[in-house]
Amino acid sequence: MKAQRTWTACMLGTAAIALLLGGGVGQPRAVGAGPANSITVFAAASLTEAFTVLGKVFEERNPAAHVMFNFAGTQQLALAIEQGAPADVFASADQRWMQHLQQRGLILGTPREFVRNRLVLVIPRSNPGKLLGLQDLARPGVKFVIAADAVPAGHYLREALAKLNRAPGLGRDYDQRALRNVVSEEDNVRAVIAKVQLGEADAGAVYRSDVTSMVADKVIVIDIPDPYNVMASYPIAVVKGGNSTGGQQFVALITSVLGQQILRGYNFIPANPP
Amino acid sequence: MGHAPPPSHQSRRRSWPAGLLRVAPVIAGAVFLVFLVLPVLSLLIRIPPGELLQRLGNPLIVQALRLSVVTTVAATGGAILLGLPVAYLLATREFPGKRVMEVLIDLPMVIPPTVAGVGLLLAFGRAGLTGRALAAVGVTIPFTTVAVVLAEMFVAGPFLVNTARAGFEEVDPKYLRAASTLRASPGFIFFHVVLPLSLPSLTAGAAMTWARALGEFGATITFAGNLPGRTQTMPLAVYVALESDLNAAVALSVILLLVSFGLLLTLRSFRISLRR
Numbered sequence: 001m002k003a004q005r006t007w008t009a010c011m012l013g014t015a016a017i018a019l020l021l022g023g024g025v026g027q028p029r030a031v032g033a034g035p036a037n038s039i040t041v042f043a044a045a046s047l048t049e050a051f052t053v054l055g056k057v058f059e060e061r062n063p064a065a066h067v068m069f070n071f072a073g074t075q076q077l078a079l080a081i082e083q084g085a086p087a088d089v090f091a092s093a094d095q096r097w098m099q100h101l102q103q104r105g106l107i108l109g110t111p112r113e114f115v116r117n118r119l120v121l122v123i124p125r126s127n128p129g130k131l132l133g134l135q136d137l138a139r140p141g142v143k144f145v146i147a148a149d150a151v152p153a154g155h156y157l158r159e160a161l162a163k164l165n166r167a168p169g170l171g172r173d174y175d176q177r178a179l180r181n182v183v184s185e186e187d188n189v190r191a192v193i194a195k196v197q198l199g200e201a202d203a204g205a206v207y208r209s210d211v212t213s214m215v216a217d218k219v220i221v222i223d224i225p226d227p228y229n230v231m232a233s234y235p236i237a238v239v240k241g242g243n244s245t246g247g248q249q250f251v252a253l254i255t256s257v258l259g260q261q262i263l264r265g266y267n268f269i270p271a272n273p274p
Numbered sequence: 275m276g277h278a279p280p281p282s283h284q285s286r287r288r289s290w291p292a293g294l295l296r297v298a299p300v301i302a303g304a305v306f307l308v309f310l311v312l313p314v315l316s317l318l319i320r321i322p323p324g325e326l327l328q329r330l331g332n333p334l335i336v337q338a339l340r341l342s343v344v345t346t347v348a349a350t351g352g353a354i355l356l357g358l359p360v361a362y363l364l365a366t367r368e369f370p371g372k373r374v375m376e377v378l379i380d381l382p383m384v385i386p387p388t389v390a391g392v393g394l395l396l397a398f399g400r401a402g403l404t405g406r407a408l409a410a411v412g413v414t415i416p417f418t419t420v421a422v423v424l425a426e427m428f429v430a431g432p433f434l435v436n437t438a439r440a441g442f443e444e445v446d447p448k449y450l451r452a453a454s455t456l457r458a459s460p461g462f463i464f465f466h467v468v469l470p471l472s473l474p475s476l477t478a479g480a481a482m483t484w485a486r487a488l489g490e491f492g493a494t495i496t497f498a499g500n501l502p503g504r505t506q507t508m509p510l511a512v513y514v515a516l517e518s519d520l521n522a523a524v525a526l527s528v529i530l531l532l533v534s535f536g537l538l539l540t541l542r543s544f545r546i547s548l549r550r
Contacts, residue, residue, distance in 0.1 A: 075517040128400065143417065145499065150517040183417035184499025187513065195499070198392075199401030200416045 038066040039246040040086055042077040044093035044152070044234065045188045046117065046207050050266035051091070057262070058253050065246060073188040075150045081106060081239060088242035089250050091234065093117070094152035098235045108244055111237035114254050115268035117207040118229055119153070119160055121222040122196050129202025134222065135170055137203055138177035145192050145201035148185040153192075156230040157205045163228040193219070207232060209267040234268075314531060321525045329525045337503050338511035339529065345419060345507060346487040349426035350434075353483050357434040358476075362464070364435070365442035383432045390428055391496025398424065398497075421498035422505050426487035434483040441475020442468060474545045481541040488534055 039058075043051050048071045055067040070077065070087070078097040081087050082104060090107070091114070092098040098111050123131050129142045137144060147154030161175035171177070186192045189206045196204040197218050211221055236254055238247035253259045260270040329335055364376065382390060396402045399416050400409040408415065415421050445468050453463045469476075491509040498505040500514065508530045515523040 073517065079517065079520070124401075126401070148500065148514055148517070150514065182501065184501055184505070185514075186500065187495070187517065191495075198395055198399060200395060200399045 037062075037064045037246065038068060039088050039243055039250050040068045040070065041089040041091065041250060042070045042072075042081060042085070042087040042239075043089075043091040044074045044077070045071050045190050046093055046153070046209055047071065047091055047234075048190075049212055050209070050263050050268065054253060054259060054262055057258070058250055061253075062249065065249075067250065074152050076187075086242060087239045088244070088247040089236065090239050091236045091254070092152075093232060093234055094155065095233055095235055096152070096155070098237065101239075102237075106240050108238040108240045108247075111235035112251070112255060113233050113271045114236045114260075115234045115263050115271055117209050117232040117234065117268055118226075119156055119205055119224055119232070120208045120211065121203050121224065122193060122206055122211060122219040123203045123222065124196055124199040124201070125218055125220060126199055127202075127220065128199060131203055131222070134164065134167070134224065137181065138171070138174050140177075140181070142181045143183045143200070143202040144178065144181040145184045145186060145195045145204040146182055147189055147192055147205070148187055151186075151188060152232060153189045153205065153207060154185065156232050160224055160228060160230045163230070164224070167225070167228055211267065231269075234271075317524055317527050317531065321521065321528055325521075326525055326528060329522065330529065334502060335511065335526060335529065338506055338508050338526075339533070341419070341422070341503070341506065342488060342508040342530075343533075345422045345426055346484055348423045349430060349487045350480055350484040352423065352427050353431040353434040354476075354480060357431055358438055361435045361438035362442055362468070365439045379432050379435050381432075382428050387429055387490065387492025387494075388496050391425060391493040394421075394425060394428060394493060394497040416497060417499045417501065417505060419498075419504055422494055422507060425493035425497045426490045429490050429493050430483045430486035433486055434479045437479030437482060438472070438476050441472035441479065444475065445471045474548045477541055477545045477548065481538055481545075485534060485538060488530070 041051065041055070048069075051069060051071070055069060058067050059065055070080075070085075072080075074093040074097045077085075077087070077090065078092065078100055081090060081101055090098070090101065092111075098107070101107050102111070121131075121134070121137065123129065129136070131137065131142065136142065146157055149155055149158065158175070158179075161178055164170055165172050165174045167174070183201070184195065186195070189210050192201075192204040193206050193210050193215060195201040196206075197215055203222075208221075211219060236251055238244050238251060254263075255271075264270050360379070364372065385393070395416060397404060398408070398421075399405045400414045405415065415424065449467055449471065450463060453467050458466070489509060490507070491513065494505070494507060495510055495513075500506050500510050502511075506514070508526065512523050512526045512530065515526055
């Protein structure tokens, strides 16, 4: 009996090792692209709240469906999809990264712009840097937190600052002076707003939609006037090789009147005004 | 045990498990080694050496590497300075609340580093608990190189305390008794008896602390931010590069790996020469 038990244990052990080895050699099972009725959506971090609600709406309308989200910086999502991550839908915070995937033949059909977004400056309610307007952003010693250049929000901001050089009263080297105040280049907009919320940054640059109801009472918003602002354009598309039927259904909801209304509720600018 | 199988079968059954038991650990060891080495090897073979050298000439990489070396050495030094007394206390004394203190020291190892970063901000940030007092005298820590050192020390410090403590505990008490019968002062005993005897463990602890500090990412980017030249250490540079240029990220990782390999190997040989 004892020998038999040891024997069984050995068999189990070998089986476990074989399984480990086999698992290493074979293709790992895709995480998201499993059952036909599950849809995996890779969406820019700034879409977190709005898309979570839209996912629930989708599931209510299609009770058999299950929507899973992966929210992160657009650049991270695009690179993950390029490396074979199982996404069915990609919602990008800029055209650059959508084109990046299109050029690599990973996108099905033509991407559609579904919302736009405006950049704003946020400062902690306590206003530790004593900022009264855009001109103060270039004052030496201000702690300015932005997103890195690879992040869409960071890229747009650098464009907007360059445009502000032409604004009256700000000075021709405004962008240089403002960028000299940068104390951190974050890897997504949510990290920027977190540092403003904690009062560590004197100012941060985020999307208008990032000032959610959760943070609205902790920050002050300074608008960048439209002529100098950069309108972020968000495209959405179905990714090749996944659940494309489900993906198309989800995209249809996002671009529908209801989807656009919900997105507007989260301070996005609808691309198809209802 | 009523029905024993025929003897020939039984002997075969017995010899099988014995053989397997001997082979299984070898297989397990091999699997584990492959598991650990394969990702590192995959990084190494992706970038040709020529490209690596070329990237080493990039001032941004040199900057990040230098910052990593400076901050991790400072963090390890700080952990030794503040951690050794704690380790010695834990190894030699019994006092109320000792168990709680041990767990508190282990906590930074289990907290996700990003959370550790938030904790550091809430404690030493300018709106934080002690940060407000510091700000009053004109000192702000977040977004500075000092913040990088603190983040590394926080995350890596427990490794030093735990290893050093184990080293101190290994010192045979009879040497201490001998020293005190010779009327050596406690300070003299520590520096001339305990420290030399536990030096191999302390070196191992310092190496582990340093290695953990070198790989630190989450607490650093949260507490110190990410700014080239000031707070962007190698892991942060790798992460940022990963978002635009995969090859640059891999090259950076390889450089980080080679530097770590060299330093850890040196420390290990030093430890072995100490033991002799």
